[in-house]
Structures are given as C-alpha cells and as structure tokens.
Amino acid sequence: MRFIQLYMRGWDAHNNLPKEIRDQSLAVDRPQAALIADLKRRGLLDDTLVVWAGEFGRTVYSQGQLTETNYGRDHHPRCFTIWLAGGGIRPGITFGRTDDFSYNIVEDPVDVHDLHATLLHVLGFDHERLTYRHEGRDFRLTDVFGKVRHELLA
C-alpha cells in the first residue's frame, strides 16, 4: 500500500490571523478540490483514501492584541474538523456537531481512536487484530479504544 503525507505548516496563528488564514486557505483550497476531482476523473478515487486533518482545532474566542488586523486563536482540542474522501468513505455528508460556541461536541462525536479504527477498516485491517511488537510487547494502533464508525462508510 502506498502512502503519501503532505505536511503543511502555518496554521498555528496565535496572532496575525486574518492575513495568515487567508494565505493558507488560498494555498490549499483549490488544490485540494482539484486533487479529488483528478482522482475521481481518472478512476483512482475508489482506490485512494484522502485524509485532510490537523492535530487539534482553534478556539472560538480570540487572543493576542485584539486589533482589527492582529488577533489570533488558541489551541482547542475538544472539537475540531477533518475531512475524508475516497474509497469506502461516504461522500457528501457532514458528521457530528459542536455547540454554538464551537466548544464541545453535542452530536455524534468521533473519538480519534474511532477515526483510526475507521481508517484502518477502509484500508482493510481489523484494528483489533492488527498488532505490532515493540520491546517485547504487542501493541494495537488503537490501544484499547476505538470502534469503526460505519456511518462514515459508503
């Protein structure tokens, strides 16, 4: 199985957010749409799993100097968004909701372990049976957590 990771920095805007977020988004918005479109057109999308994710979200409240052009947002791990596309993933849905303050998840939370289990399932692995040995002990990629979220699957 071939795996490609594109690592993009610059999203951690604790200040100067308006300019930075605009530049980042311009850099990534059309290319990611084109990637999906190209994969689909060429018939490769069914064999490819595209995952667009970060490590946490941003707070709804701001921080920093709090001027019109210079403020930032802090890290927010309680809820954040990723998107998936490709083989096995149900297209055109949103799954899960946060509250009005984008602070907590109120509907259909997907734990990170659930996400891993679902990704492994799409790749053909049973996350409870795939183990690896490290320093004499067997480990699972989902430790003792995670269940496959079939609502996300096609």
Place this chain on the structure above:
Amino acid sequence: MMDVSKEVWLQLFGRLHPALLHVPIGALVALACLELAALLPRVPRLPGGVRGVLLALTTVSAIVTASSGWLLGEEFGYSEQAFVWHRALGIAFATTLTVATLAAAFGMGRTYGTLLVLALVLVVPTGHNGATLTHGADFLTEPLREAQPPEPEPADGPSSVAEASELTAESGTDGAPDSRDAPAVARSEPAAAPAGDDSVARAGSEAAYADTVAPILEARCGMCHSDRRQKGKLALHEPSALLAGGYSGPVLVPGDAAASELVRRIRLPLDDEEHMPPPSKPQPTEAEIAAIERWIDAGAPFGAAFDAPAETPDSPPASDESSPTDEAPTTDEASRSDAPGSATPKLAVPRPAPVAPVAALRAIHVHVETLDPTAELLWIDFAAVPAADDASAREHLEPLADFVLELSLAGTAITDALLPELAAMPRLERLDLGGTACTAEGLAALRAAPSLRSLNLTGLAIGDAALPALAGMPALRKVYLWDTGVTPGGLDDLARTRPELTVVNGMPGPDEPLETEAPPRLVATPSLDAVNTTCPVSGNPVDPRYQVVHEGKVVGFCCADCPARFWANPDAYPLGP
C-alpha cells in the same frame, strides 16, 4: 467403556510380539535339527523327554507369540495383504505345532514328523510377511537397488506466490512418513507436532499444507493412516489420499471444516466411540486442531508443489512453474467460465497463481499483489513500466491469465493488439487502459470479457465511436470517460441502452448542482437578536455589535463600555424595551 489400564496391558503384551517370535522359531529349528540328525548313522535318536521339552517349548511359545501378534494387529489396525497373510499363516503355524505335539504325545510318529516339517516350512512365508510389515516389501533387495546411480530429483521450488520473494526452502516437500522405521516398537512416542504459534497463524495461507498440516497429520494420525497402513481404508499422508477419503467416504470438505469428517471425529468427546485419534494415543493440541480447521476452511489448498487432481484432461497443469514462454490455454478457461455478468468464475480446481511468472513480472518492476489468502487472485499494475508494449505484456501475462482480477496498463505502450488476450482473461474485473494508444475499434474486442466490471479509458482519443462497444460489454458496471471526447448526447444514448452503467466523465461543472447537505441545524435555537432596543445602562439605542448573553437572553448595548458595567452588576440595570 473399556478400562483404559487393561487396554494398556494388552497393548504392552502385544508389543512383545517381535521379541517373542524368536523363541518358537529357534526352538523349532533346534528340534528339527536334532530330529534330522538322528537320521544319520551312529547318531542316537532323540530321547522322548528331550523331545517333549523342546516340543512343549516350541508349541507354548508359538501360541503365546500368536496371541501377542493378534493383539498387536488389533492395536495397529493393519489392513494390507502382508498382514492378512501373516496373521493367517501365524495361526496356522501355532495350530500345526499344537497338533504335532498331540501327535507326538499319542505316538503317531509319521504324523508328528510331517507336521514338524510343515511347521518349518510355514516359518518362511509367515516370517517374510511379518517382516514386510515392519521393514517394507523390498527390504531384502534394497542394497541392490541402491547400488545403481540415483535418478534426478524434480526441483523443489517455493510453494506459494506470496513467499516467492522470501524463497523459503522449507516448503514444497511432501509430508510422507519414513517408510523404513519399525513402527511398532520404535515409535512409542510419535514426534511432537512441529506446528508452533507462527505456523498455526499461517494455517490459512498457501504454505499451510506442507509446513503445518501435513506434519500434524503425520504425527497424530500417521501410525494408522499412511501409505503403510490404512485403517478404515483411509490414508492421510498425501493430497490424493486426503481427498479420496476412506471406507465411509470423504473426510475433507474443502472450504468447510465443520462439515469435514476429519474434524468431526477429532472434535468428538474423548470417550466417544468414533473419536479420533483413539483415546490411548497422543491427542492433537487445540492449536493443531485449529490449524487444520483453518486450512480446511481456506479451501484445503495443497500449495504449488503438489499436483491437485485435474478435472479435465486439457486443463492447465496445476502447480505450474513453467517459464513465461509457455502458452496457457486460456480458451479452455473462457469456455468454462460462468455466464456474463455473474460473479468471478472460480477455477475448476482452486490453486495459487504460479510463482515463476509472478517473479518475472516483479523483476521488471511491475507491481503484483495477491488479493486473497489462497493467492489465486492478482492485482497487476504496470504503473512503473511505461515502456511495456504488447509483446512484453503478452509474454508476462499469458501464464497468469486465469488469475488476474485487476490489471492496470495505464500509460504503457500497449495497443489494440493486446485487447483480445485481455478479453480472454476469465476473472478480469477491473481494467485500466487510460493514456494508452487503444482505439474505439480495438475496444470492441473487450465485449468478449466475461467478468469485466470496471473499465478506465481516461485520456483515450475515442469519442462517441467507442460507446457501442461499451454498451456491448455484458458485465460492465462502471466506466471512466474523462478526456475521451465523448459528447453528452452520446452519453445520453448510452444511458438509455445501459441504464445500470455508471459513467464518470469528470467533475460536475458549475451549472450542475453540487452535492449538498441540509443546512446546519442549531442545537439550541434562540435567536441571536437582542431582546431589547435600548441599552439598559445608558438608554441609548442598541448597537447590535455589542451583545451579552445573560440568563439565556441576548442583551444589546450601545457601546463597548456598557457590557462590562452591566456584567459587574446586572440587577442594577433592568432591561427596558
């Protein structure tokens, strides 16, 4: 239920047979020599007492030997000809001696003498058949044969496609038991089954038979079910025997361990009459039983080193390690395949893909991946070999024609000339021809493909001329036509004739409705409009930019300073209109 310890005592007595048999033979020969010597001049006749002692010794020991032999035969369940003769002759031997003893006791000299000679004569066939059981039929002449030059052995290759790159040396040999071991006495402890945890885990794989299952069967069952003896007419030492079964029918249902008699008997309670192996013998461990079950459930594959029995005389050879230049008779497979549109046709005899052609492909950097645990189905991708042309593709793919499920020739130099061969692949379901030089006329050849479900033609300059060919592909369900020059009109016609065919023709343009979802539903739906129009602190009109949520209500203020004052003491500023 038999008392187990009594059974063990009887078995121990039975096992003395190979030792006990020497006594009557030795005593009989001594007696006969003495009697014969008495015929010579000047040799005294045998005193009656001496004759009596020797005769008694011979007869009693013969009866004891025959009894122990009988019990030994019961324990081992021999069924071959040598055993049948040996038992009959052994009984005859003991009987002859008994009658001879009686004759001597009653003074019937001539009868006694005749019977003595008869007993002597009987020693030869009895002994020979008995020794055949332990040492093999050609034991006596073996040194003659071994003096001749040995014949060339067939090369043993890796037993599976998946292991080809590792080239393990352990696979490929038949798990036949040693035919020279004396089974009765020497094998009191059958070899511990070699299946460790790793090999058990691989029990569903293609190497399972030679590495795992055959040694288990040999160790746990080989004493009574092998090429040397077949209790219940069942042998378990090689694939044809396993598949043939025994007295009460087949013992293996490939693909269904629960329905296999072999497994049923192993899984019975220990005290059940039909439980196998017999309770007095070492039992297979749970891991070993599970390994056998898993192997049977995987279809009981025997690996490339074994010839699976061919169903038709013209079917391709099973364990094919042929060079890539061999012609695989694909037309046979095509004619045997199921009706178009049905599921992937199974081969008549399940078998893994041949190793050498796969290795040859990988050597030229073609990606070959097995898609199922028995290594029958392959995904072949020529992505790294854009220079591949018709000749090299044909040469490499022909031996694998029966096994290809998914094939990508995208971006290679192949042409229409290869398409008839691809159409003949009986199990080809997904084919990618994007960016090749194939034309609409050439695509018509793919109408003969029995299993082709998905076809990728992106970038081919074919236009609407290719659409009739697509309509004529019976199994086709999905086709990719971006950048091929097909027109919306042509696609409409295609949709009319083949409504179940999904066409991917690029992404929806701005005129087409995007895939959307319902607007987000707020969990709590209070309005974000302020409930008041005048600031409670100053009384000025509310500026909607300055709001505070207080006690579930949105309160508006006139400026940036009032919210702080309100929040410090909300009760001091009652809300107005």
